[in-house]
Amino acid sequence: MRTKSVVAAGFFLLLILTTSRGFQSDELLVDDEEFGLEGGIRSRSRSRSDPNNVNAATPQSTRKRLVSDSDSKIQFPLEHAFGDSNFSPAGTFTARLKSSSHGSQMQTLTKLRFSRNAFTETEKEDFEKLLKGDDFYRIRVPSNVLNLPGREYVVSSVKARCLPRDGLEEHFVMHMDGVNILAVNYGSPGACQYPRQLKFPAKWSFNSHTVLKPTEQAPRTPIFSEVVVGENAESDEVQPPERSFWAKYWMYLIPLGLIVMNAMTQAMNMAEEQTSGQAGAQGQQAIGAQRAQNTVVRRR
């Protein structure tokens, strides 16, 4: 009940904001891939005003429609400070609060939008001062989006000189846990060279990028069952036939071949020597048959 009233109030506020100021955001909307890209705030707020329109606009199954019915829109402010000054409002985040279908306590934010107020003259001066002094430009958001401001504000800072490009480029990464904002990473979308050069923006308008970062799930510890091991063993067994006989046994074959060759040459040599030895023996037979026999034995 309470969330609804908050949402209603937020919605009212948004209406007032959009109608009274009539601020046209020129932001480039870059969303996390997970949530897809959607239209601007104005169109969505209009569609929200007519619940039937929402359903018509999203051609989905009835079950899904129920879920989207439990969705509600919320808003929370972004505040900024120049150097050590106090925080002042700088823009508004809008998001859709989604209750998961099982268990209402798990609520998550989706479709985060951001509309930034343009810098006033004094703010421009302050920012220029920051650029000159290489000081910090800091922002803060409430740590809980449902009961503002929550326990405390989540603060983030960046050296002001990191922001200017052609315009002012900023990049938000929000780490959420349900409806709690854990941390905001704020900075330029690209690199920030060091040493930082003094450069004034050509255009005093912000180009904002916002990303909602979900929590990663740690990979599970691999658990091997017996089956897996068995399969592996099989696949290992299947592999060997791919290799040829030569590839498998070359280390045995080469020495074998060498030995065979060696043995052959030896055998040939032996035959030659045998004949020459015999010839010698025949010559010596005149001296004594006994001795010739001895030499033959020794040769062996």
Added chain:
Amino acid sequence: MAIRAFLLCIILFSSSYTSFALYEDQVGLMDWHQQYIGKVKKAVFQTQKAGRKRVVVSTEENAIAALDLRHGEIFWRQILGDNDVIDEIDIALGKYVVTLSSGGSVLRAWNLPDGQMVWESFLLGSKPSRSLLLTPTNFGADKDNVILAYGNGCLHAVSSIDGDILWKKELAENGIDVQHLVHPEESDTIYALGIGEASQFEAYVINARNGELLKHSSKGFPGGFSGDLSLPTSEKAVMLDSSESSLVSVSFVGGEIKFQEFQISDLQGYSGEAVLLPSKLAGMVAIKIDRSLLLVKLKDEGTLEVVDTVPHVEAVSDSLSFAEGQTAFGLIQQDGGKIQLSVKSSNDWKSHFLKESIEFDQQRGLVHKVFINNYVRTDRTYGFRALIVMEDHSLLLLQQGAVVWNREDALASIIDVTTSELPVQKDGVSVAKVEHNLFEWLKGHLLKLKATLMLATPDDVAAVQRIRLQSAEKSKMTRDHNGFRKLLIVLTRAGKLFALHTGDGRIVWSRLLNAFHKSGTCESPRGIKLHQWQVPHHHALDENPSVLVVGTCGHNSDAFGILSFVDAYKGEELNYLAPVHSITQVIPLPFTDSTEQRLHLIIDAEGYGHLYPRTPEAVDIFQKELGNIYWYSVDINNNLLKGHVVKKNCKEGIADDYCFESSDLWSVIFPSDSEKIIATSTRKLSEVVHTQAKVNADQDVLYKYISKNLLFLATVTPKAMGDIGSVTPEDSWLFVYLVDTITGRVLLRMSHHGCQGPVHAVFSENWVVYHYFNLRAHRYEMSVVEIYDQSRADNKDVLKLVLGKHNLSAPVSSYSRPEIMTKSQSYFFTHSVKAVAVTSTAKGITSKQLLIGTIGDQVLALDKRFLDPRRTLNPTQAEKEEGIMPLTDTLPIMPQAFVTHALKVEGLRSIIAIPAKLESTTLIFAHGVDLFFTRLAPSKTYDSLTDDFNYALLLLTIVALVISIFVTWIWSERKDLQEKWR
């Protein structure tokens, strides 16, 4: 040279798979192990029987130990867990040591000769109370075996033979604080005496046979009491009244309570608090006022009389009864560097058995406790020995006016460790004591040669082993080429600083720091951290390095701080600042001044930074880098993480140039209903990373994301804060974060469902490894997260790299958006873990090993390769070549991989890895109650020969080869000649 290179190659090839096991004869070559027990709380002597005289002690490290009275060595030692505090200790039946621990709920008996546990009884009670132990010695023959233990509001009678609970009696129903159990001699009753909530004296009379409550009486005293009861006799108790000006003696015989008040005029003359000492003196009580001791005798009729006042008394022992019903007690008086031990008779005040004065090492501080024991001298008279516990936690035995032995038990409670290089060897400075001559060197090598060739006799083998163990080389007091010899500077809980030599573990110097003396402004000084203050490189020959000791005066974060600067070679306290502003964080800055003192920024409780050293030069250096100094703070109570930047000089207190204001930059807020911070870990500041890139199997380059400013942080759901098993897996989440501490960027948030703490983490290079419990798998797990830099992924032009145009040295700003990629994997690990560390080497080239302190108090070296997130089930050939192992679900524990081999580092608290100069080697120091030091080469010693390399054999081989060359040359010449003459 070629030979050396060749040997190197051989060693490299032979170590393709590293194993770290030692051979039996290598134990003690480069490792040492020291056993300690901690500060002694209670001591019981066991000297009645013939045989080995011993004293059994219980300590603040929850150790029970039997020490040899002759030498102070440990006969046996048992260490109970951290949460099992020993309250009482006694000896029962002459053969069992009985301990009462865990607030009086566990009673154990240990066998006196060998320390084996005989039995254990759990005593259950209703509410916490003080714990008391009584082992009556004269219950009559049949009941000699009853032990009375009071704890948790219940009195238990336990059989000392098997630990059976004979009877049980609830005593603390009305919030009565039972302080004494009394068993009058030759009777069957026990008195339990205490003070009730309304400050009335309570006495229970209990039948010792069956626990029946015979009588319970209580009586209030007008004005009430202050402090604890003292029990000079088994019939009367004495205590101070609430005004602390008079003593009250209470007689409680038979449960009849009678008070007698006694004004002590002597008490009036002193300012300061009067404290009734808990020492049990026969017939007397001791009151301490202002370092003086008042001894008051209790007469039979219940009146009190001041016998004596003794000045400068530090400690009083319990009274000791010895032969012929004589009782004596010991007194320690201390004045400067001299202590005086006197043993007096409690019956006859005028006489004393012993009066000895002993000159003393000033570095031990004051005497905290004294225990006395008697022995029979050779001339049949009685002699006394005293065991004293000092302020620095050391334990000494005094006998015949001399210190017989001492134990430095402060080393059982090390808080922090740092290292210092030893002095450079100078010409003219003699280190001859440890140098040995060429002849001995040759002899040693010849013996070794004999051993290698299996010619040595057993005597020779023993001699070789002795030479190796006592190698003088390792205990020299100079710097060595390999950087193995260093000084380990350790800060202990007692506020004493020790320098240990890494070679053999001996104490080079020790100092009880003046800054840590108790004083009015500093109630309970304690040390927090040690930092290297000055490490001279340019003036290494004539300047000594120094360390900074950081301490605090109290337990609150806003207590005053203490800073002390100590010379690392001599142990002299160069200077100290106390008390100063509070200290919450000490940040060593990467700048040094002209005298090579490191700049430190100390953050106080209000968030102001204070710069040290306090010199204008330091401020100049600091001012230049003012905008680039960031720090972060972790607020565990509020679940906050905050980043700060140093801004400018403090506005208030204009005179202080060294104070700097800070401003908050970022914050990360963890929702308190779902997350609680349990562990943090950062990279070591001194760590060196050699290669920034990792080449894949497919010739792809992965750049490591190396940032010194990364913080690993783990949170769990509040429900999972309890012990393992107290929460279901569904309710338990473990979240891990990687946070950049400059910008507060959360680089990674990862959840482990169904897991809980305790988490032990170690961060090194671009990876973090952490250990936790998986409730679903009912097993411990270790996970690894590796972080790679994607923004440099396209920056791998080989041509650029070759031409040196590679942009690796450009300054990197934390404000650039990092594009990182993380890889992670979890593995089961069998052990629970007490500490995790990682090896570190001088250049960071050698592969890393994790050092895991297991629950069994051992240190396991686990190759980092096992914790690689890129392990796959069937690694391809290329991946195998890269060194990736096949994926398994558990991490292997090889028995050979225990660095501590057969030893245990009891009560392991921390493991420290110190790089040596030799790249392959790292020095490991593990401390708990014990100390252990060793050298470790994670990829084997590929850059040096081992110590036991046999130079003599090498020399002999070369000589033999040369001779053989000559011989064969002569032969061939001769043969040629013959050929030619043919």
